[in-house]
Amino acid sequence: MLLETDFQYLKVPATLLPTLLKNRMTPGVFSPLDASPSTLVPTGTAEPPRAARAAATLAASRDGEPMHVVEVGLDAELAGWLEAMGIGPGQTLTVLRRAAFGGPIHVRAGSGGEFAIGAALARSILVAPGAPGGQTP
Amino acid sequence: MTAHCVDTPPPRLGTSVDRPLVALLGRPNSGKSSLFNRLTGGSAHVGNFPGITVDILTADLRLGDGALVTLADLPGLYTIESVVDPATDEGVARRFLDRTHESGRAHLVVQVLDAGQLALGLRLTRELVRRGFAPLIVATQRDVLESEGRTIDPALLERALGVPVLLVSARDPGARAVVLDAIAARLADVLADVKASVTTAAWDPDALARAAYVDAPTRDAAADRRRTFTARVDAVLLHPALGPVLFLALMALVFAAVFLVAAPVTAVLDSAIGQLGKLVSRVLGEGLATSFIVDGLLGGAGTVLIFMPQIVILTVAMDLLEASGYLARGAFLVDRLLQVLGLSGRSFLPLLMGHACAVPAVNATRIIRDPRERLTTILVLPLMACSARLPTYSLLLTTFFAAYGAWVQALLFVALYFAGILSGLVASLVLRRTMTRGRGLPMVLEMPAYRTPEPGLIARKGAQAAWRFMRDVGTMIMVVSAVLWVLLKVPMPGAAAPEPPRARADAVEEVASTAPAAPGAPEEPAASTQSTPIASSIAGAVGRALEPITAPLGFDWRINVGLIGSFGAREVMVGTMGIIFGIEDVGDDPAPLAERMRHATRPDGARAYTMRTGLALLAFFVLACQCMSTVAVIRRETKTWRWPAFVLAYSYAAAYAAAFIVYQTSGLFGLS
Numbered sequence: 001m002l003l004e005t006d007f008q009y010l011k012v013p014a015t016l017l018p019t020l021l022k023n024r025m026t027p028g029v030f031s032p033l034d035a036s037p038s039t040l041v042p043t044g045t046a047e048p049p050r051a052a053r054a055a056a057t058l059a060a061s062r063d064g065e066p067m068h069v070v071e072v073g074l075d076a077e078l079a080g081w082l083e084a085m086g087i088g089p090g091q092t093l094t095v096l097r098r099a100a101f102g103g104p105i106h107v108r109a110g111s112g113g114e115f116a117i118g119a120a121l122a123r124s125i126l127v128a129p130g131a132p133g134g135q136t137p
Numbered sequence: 138m139t140a141h142c143v144d145t146p147p148p149r150l151g152t153s154v155d156r157p158l159v160a161l162l163g164r165p166n167s168g169k170s171s172l173f174n175r176l177t178g179g180s181a182h183v184g185n186f187p188g189i190t191v192d193i194l195t196a197d198l199r200l201g202d203g204a205l206v207t208l209a210d211l212p213g214l215y216t217i218e219s220v221v222d223p224a225t226d227e228g229v230a231r232r233f234l235d236r237t238h239e240s241g242r243a244h245l246v247v248q249v250l251d252a253g254q255l256a257l258g259l260r261l262t263r264e265l266v267r268r269g270f271a272p273l274i275v276a277t278q279r280d281v282l283e284s285e286g287r288t289i290d291p292a293l294l295e296r297a298l299g300v301p302v303l304l305v306s307a308r309d310p311g312a313r314a315v316v317l318d319a320i321a322a323r324l325a326d327v328l329a330d331v332k333a334s335v336t337t338a339a340w341d342p343d344a345l346a347r348a349a350y351v352d353a354p355t356r357d358a359a360a361d362r363r364r365t366f367t368a369r370v371d372a373v374l375l376h377p378a379l380g381p382v383l384f385l386a387l388m389a390l391v392f393a394a395v396f397l398v399a400a401p402v403t404a405v406l407d408s409a410i411g412q413l414g415k416l417v418s419r420v421l422g423e424g425l426a427t428s429f430i431v432d433g434l435l436g437g438a439g440t441v442l443i444f445m446p447q448i449v450i451l452t453v454a455m456d457l458l459e460a461s462g463y464l465a466r467g468a469f470l471v472d473r474l475l476q477v478l479g480l481s482g483r484s485f486l487p488l489l490m491g492h493a494c495a496v497p498a499v500n501a502t503r504i505i506r507d508p509r510e511r512l513t514t515i516l517v518l519p520l521m522a523c524s525a526r527l528p529t530y531s532l533l534l535t536t537f538f539a540a541y542g543a544w545v546q547a548l549l550f551v552a553l554y555f556a557g558i559l560s561g562l563v564a565s566l567v568l569r570r571t572m573t574r575g576r577g578l579p580m581v582l583e584m585p586a587y588r589t590p591e592p593g594l595i596a597r598k599g600a601q602a603a604w605r606f607m608r609d610v611g612t613m614i615m616v617v618s619a620v621l622w623v624l625l626k627v628p629m630p631g632a633a634a635p636e637p638p639r640a641r642a643d644a645v646e647e648v649a650s651t652a653p654a655a656p657g658a659p660e661e662p663a664a665s666t667q668s669t670p671i672a673s674s675i676a677g678a679v680g681r682a683l684e685p686i687t688a689p690l691g692f693d694w695r696i697n698v699g700l701i702g703s704f705g706a707r708e709v710m711v712g713t714m715g716i717i718f719g720i721e722d723v724g725d726d727p728a729p730l731a732e733r734m735r736h737a738t739r740p741d742g743a744r745a746y747t748m749r750t751g752l753a754l755l756a757f758f759v760l761a762c763q764c765m766s767t768v769a770v771i772r773r774e775t776k777t778w779r780w781p782a783f784v785l786a787y788s789y790a791a792a793y794a795a796a797f798i799v800y801q802t803s804g805l806f807g808l809s
Contacts, residue, residue: 078579080219081227084264085581086257096368097375103473104482106375106584111256111343114367116469118481118580 058105059122063095066110068132073124086113087125090132156197157206157324158242162230162265163249164258165213166462166585168277171307171594172249173210176316179597184209188236190776191229200321201314209233218264221578224508234270245273245324247316252276252289252304253586255349259342262298273301273323275316280306281586286353286360294349297340308591367462367586374466384470387463388489391454395493396524399446406446410439428626429619437618440706441611444494444766445603447524451490451497452602453595458486459504460590465582472580478562479569481507481580484514488561491521492554495767496610497602499774507578509569512780515771516573517564519762519784522557525708528727529758532711536731537751549755556759560791572783606770613769617705625671625702625713629678671716676701690757690796691750693739700757707763749808753800761792 055070069091072079082088092110099106104116110131117125163169173181177196184195184207194210211233212226220228237244246265250258255276265272274294282288291302303319305312353360374380414431421427458464468482475484483505490498495518502518505511530553534546671677680697687697695717702713711727718733737745762768762784771781 074579077219077221078576081216081221082579082581084216084219084260085583086215086260087581096371097377099375099469099473100377100381101473104469104580104582106371106469111346112254113257114584114586116465116472116482116580116582116584118472118476120476121579121581 055126055128057123058093058095058107058117058125058127059119061095061127063097065129066092066094066131067127067129068092070126070128073126074121085115086111087115087117092131093127155242157204157328158209158237158244159198159206159247159320159324160209160211160234160237160244161247161249162211162234162261162272163213164215164251164254164261164583166583167213167249167251167254167258168307169213169249170210171591172275172277172305172312172316173208174594174597175307175310175313176208179593181210186233186236189229189233191226193233198317200324201318202321202325204321204324206320206324214261216261216264217268221576222508225578226506234268243324243328245320245327246270247320248272248274250274250276252278252282255289256343256346259345262300263340263342266298266300271300271327273319274298274303275319276302276304277307279304280308281588283353284360285364286357288351288353289349290351294345297345297348370587371466371584374463375469380466381470384467387467391451391489392493394454395447395450399450402446403443406442407439410435410442425626429622432626433619433622434615436622437615437705438611440618440709440766441607441614444496444525445606447494448497448606449599449603451493452500453599455486455490455497455501456595456598457590460588460595462585462587464504465584468582469584478565480510480514480565481505482582483507484510487514487518488521491518491523492557494523494525495519495521495764496606496770499767499770500602502774509573509575509577512775513565513568513573515774516568516780516784516787517561519764519767519788520557520561520564520760522554522759523764525706525764526553526758528708529703529710530755532714532727532731533751533754533758535727536734537746537748539731553755553759556756560760564787564791605773606766609773610766610769614705614765617765621676621702621705621709624676624679625674625698625716627675628673629675671698671713674698689800690753690793691747691800692753692796693745695737695745696750696754700763703763705763705765707758707761710758710763747808749800749803752803752808753796756795756799757792759792760788760795762788 058067058069061067069087069089071089072082072087074082079088083091086109087093093107096106096108096114098104099116102119104118105122106114106116108114161169161173173194173196176198181194181196183192186193186209191212193212196208197205198208199205211230214227214230216227217231217234220231222228223232234246248258248262248265250261258276262272262274276289276291276294279288289304291304294302301319301323303316305315374383414435417431417435418427421430455464458467464486468485470482471485472482475481475488478484480488484502486504487498487501490501498518498521499515502511502514505514530550534549538546538549676698677694680694680701683697684692684694687693692700695714698717699710699713703710711730714734715730718730718737734746739745768781768785771784772778775781
């Protein structure tokens with residue numbers, strides 16, 4: 001009986017869980033270890049600092065302030081496509097403007113490109129203030 | 138230089154397979170197509186690559202050393218590693234590269250990257266190197282970079298990447314020889330199996346890009362201004378209040394161009410075809426063969442030519458918007474609106490173009506990166522109120538609503554436009570949940586820097602659109618037109634048609650008796666005494682056979698014949714009805730025909746058409762895809778008969794259902 005239940009409604013919270021764990025809980029747990037140098041992830045890019053100050057979604061972030069992408073809450077293929085496009089973890093983004101009525105967000109990426117990011121997608125991109133290294137660029 | 142383009146017929150794979158293949162690959166807006174045009178001088182054709190379902194332009198080039206190569210322009214792509222769906226441009230390019238690799242054909246990948254966005258381009262380079270390609274890198278936009286007071290250091294990049302790097306401006310005619318020589322040199326390396334000196338991909342694109350940029354020793358204020366040009370223009374064009382207003386104004390301008398410029402050209406072409414028809418009639422004399430040439434073939438050619446100005450204007454407008462960089466801004470502004478329909482801002486321009494003509498609009502859906510969204514847009518485009526619907530709308534409104542005055546007719550006209558949009562909305566919502574359901578690409582648009590479009594390139598694309606329309610769509614229209622001619626003009630074997638002429642004679646008599654003062658109603662009795670060939674034609678027989686099916690919609694055999702005649706092109710309805718009611722040239726004034734249709738009677742003497750019939754017919758015309766051009770272009774763009782067949786089936790089914798509902802419910806409301 002129970003097994004016949006559609007677990008689809010659990011999928012969304014479940015996919016968000018790792019992100020929440022990493023970005024909300026990890027900074028709290030590791031805050032005393034803040035001074036540790038940032039490590040390298042296998043792709044060769046510097047890992048975002050553990051002390052990423054209160055990560056927020058791109059949709060909820062403030063305009064005009066440089067931020068870096070902490071995580072993209074999509075499945076691996078879509079996240080990979082986005083990263084190739086120029087919106088991946090570690091990339092610096094500055095919100096330039098927002099379209100009316102909750103439309104797309106116009107951002108400038110550190111790599112030199114400018115993008116319009118749909119509102120739904122912007123809600124699944126987690127960003128933290130400043131450059132990946134911690135200092136403002 | 139010594140390199141020049143050779144005009145060879147389109148290559149068949151069997152004959153040109155030994156020729157080395159040079160594939161141009163790069164991100165969208167990287168200047169790839171400009172470079173392709175610069176290298177080929179504009180002579181290109183759609184290549185034939187088995188298993189590749191997207192048009193890939195190719196051209197045969199002779200390099201400086203005399204070697205003949207095939208240059209292929211792959212679709213713009215961001216990555217070849219993260220292929221979300223095989224139908225995306227990424228999927229197509231990846232399949233192309235894999236198949237070329239497997240075929241063992243000598244090949245070279247030339248990566249075109251925008252020197253202004255080096256880091257993004259180098260990400261793709263890293264992917265190519267990881268997959269075992271040693272590309273030749275051509276960085277474009279040298280002119281833009283230099284005008285902004287900076288440049289890049291190709292030597293530094295070469296050392297880091299281990300592959301040759303060129304910095305050119307695709308607009309500079311001298312770039313052609315430089316790039317062709319580099320291709321020849323690189324190809325010689327590839328053929329000699331010289332491996333790239335550095336094959337690792339252990340470099341960071343962002344760091345490398347930062348290192349490669351060189352500021353000019355003297356930077357002036359003008360260069361600084363040019364650097365911020367895009368940002369300053371965006372401040373105006375994307376302004377929260379001003380932006381949408383300017384966008385609307387621009388779209389209105391495009392439409393005005395279609396209707397103001399295309400209409401006179403169309404009229405000239407139309408009358409030229411008419412004169413040619415008259416000339417043919419005079420030379421050959423009246424007869425079935427003459428009629429076939431004039432009504433069947435020339436009529437079909439007329440349909441093709443009439444749409445040509447619109448198609449060229451819309452294609453050119455679209456290309457101008459895209460090349461200038463404004464297209465992405467427009468999509469940014471209207472994206473929220475289209476999310477309601479399950480579409481994105483990218484679909485806006487094709488859908489808008491659909492209100493002029495669905496044919497270039499279906500072509501324009503190529504700008505939609507998401508394959509499912511693109512398909513959805515293609516499938517709902519035939520519902521938009523295109524310009525070919527206008528003559529029929531105007532005839533029906535004059536016929537059934539003339540008594541209500543101009544305001545009611547104008548309101549109904551606007552309502553018909555909204556009916557098209559509304560039906561598109563419903564169809565899109567339904568399709569996104571059924572036929573085109575599935576994961577889409579995330580909504581990200583690249584907002585390229587503003588650039589001045591290249592007139593030569595735009596003109597060539599306009600000419601290409603016209604040529605492709607002539608070749609692909611034109612042939613189909615000619616075939617359908619010839620078939621319809623047979624249906625409408627050849628008598629049904631063994632069938633006598635005693636009743637229809639009488640019905641028509643009744644109609645004329647009634648016009649004469651009940652409305653003698655009707656202005657413009659032609660009164661030649663000769664037309665009523667000679668039998669109407671269309672009544673005894675195959676179409677006439679089919680129209681009568683269909684009467685039981687169409688009776689619930691209020692359509693009699695004459696309207697059925699009109700609908701059969703307008704299967705190929707909906708504007709033919711007016712002319713066909715004109716022939717049925719004995720008015721030879723309806724032309725621009727539908728009033729005489731409307732008059733006769735109003736007074737047409739059934740065999741039992743009752744009025745054949747009421748306002749309910751008119752409403753049902755309007756509903757039918759809003760929904761039915763009575764356009765072989767659209768069907769042909771959907772076939773061309775989807776490379777399968779499945780989707781055009783689906784469009785025909787669903788739009789006719791919806792049209793029948795809507796006409797049925799309108800006719801029956803309007804009866805319930807007491808309309809007569």
